[in-house]
Amino acid sequence: MYGRTDYEQMAARYDAGRTLPHELLDSWRVALRPYVVPSTFPLLDLGSGTGLFSDALADWFDTDVIGVEPSEAMRRKAASNRSSSRTTIIGGEAERIPLRKSSCSHAWVSTVLHHIPDLARCAAELRRVLSDQAPVLIRNSFGDRLDGIHWLRYWPSARRLAARRWPTVEATIEAFGSAGFELIELEDVGEVVAPNLHAYYDRMLVRANSTLVLIDDEDFARGLKKLQQAAREAAALEPITDRRSLLVFGQR
Ligand SMILES: C[S@@+](CC[C@H](N)C(=O)[O-])C[C@H]1O[C@@H](n2cnc3c(N)ncnc32)[C@H](O)[C@@H]1O
Incomplete structure (x- = not known):
């Protein structure tokens, strides 16, 4: 671990740097569809x-959703973003999920x-709270799969840090394997994170990524400058697409 991110601080700016409208998340709906059952x-x-x-x-997926989140902020x-009456958010963390045994249909992480x-330990907790045969669906970037994340090209120090800080796919398979899960799918899913480089710059300026919080301020400012320059020089204003991995674990 490379220092815990202070999400009490991050909460005020998280959405400005990270939120996406539902229609831009649709690639995830399509990717998850085969694994979500009523x-x-x-x-x-x-x-x-x-x-x-x-x-x-x-x-x-026409389902009730229970969010478990440690940060009060x-x-x-x-709670202020919530639009669905089917969503409930409670306090808690991955290592001690405050839910009963076999009480959830799927886990999204x-x-x-x-x-x-x-x-x-997180995997063992997920195994405990999931019902029989329920899958774990993971959206993450991994230390050994860095090429899909656009911002890493402007911040080489963050890329080096991500390679050490983000788990590898292999370590994740091993941790989940120890709790009785097996990998049934690994694929990359594209997500349009900004309509063009200018909008992307505005998003990155907010510094709402935990890895970018960990590099020093001069490094951060240098990368921002490179990104601003790239936006100025861009011939065409094309959408910026990241690719994150979907890992699906089933129960053995
Ligand atoms: C990058 S944000 C992702 C939030 C949301 N899942 C999303 O996709 O936008 C990481 C979240 O993980 C939460 N978190 C940090 N440590 C955790 C833990 N041990 N168990 C569960 N959640 C944790 C943070 O508070 C933060 O809200």
């Missing part, structure tokens, strides 16, 4: 943050893994 149990959104996916998941933001010091 259930009377709620879908768990672990580390739900400001609720980027919570309401979308409830709408897409992120939970407050989620979006850009949270690199914040969890003990992944094997």
Whole structure:
């Protein structure tokens, strides 16, 4: 672990740097569709943050969603963003999920893994709260799959840090394997994160990425300058697309 991110501080600016309208998240609806089955149990959104996916998941899959989020400030933001009556957010963390055994239909874990010091313990907790055969659906970047994230090209020090700080796919498979899960899918999913480089610059300026918070301020300013220059010189204003990985774990 390279220092815990202070999400009490991050909450006020998180959405300005990270939120996306539901229609831009649609590639995730399509990618998740084969793994989501109707259930009377709620879908768990672990580390739900400001609720980027919570309401979308409830709408897409016609399901109740329970978000578990340790940061009070992120939970407050989620409550003010909430648009679906099917979403509930509670306090709690991955290593001690405050839910009963076998009480959730699926687990969704979006850009949270690199914040969890003990992944094997998180996996065991997920195994406990999930019903039989329920899958874990993970959206994350991985230390050994860095090429899909656009901003890493402007901040080489952040790229080096990400390679060490973000878990590898192999380490994730091992941690989840120890709790009785097996990998059934690994694919990259594209997401349009900004309509063009200028809008992308405005997003990155907010510094709402935990890895960018960890590099020094001069490094951050240098990368911003490079990005601003690239936006000025861009011949065509094309959308910026990131590719993050979807890992699906089933129960053995
Ligand atoms: C990058 S944000 C992702 C939020 C949301 N899932 C999304 O996709 O926008 C990471 C979230 O993980 C939460 N988090 C940090 N440590 C955690 C832990 N041990 N267990 C569960 N969530 C954690 C943070 O509070 C933060 O809200």
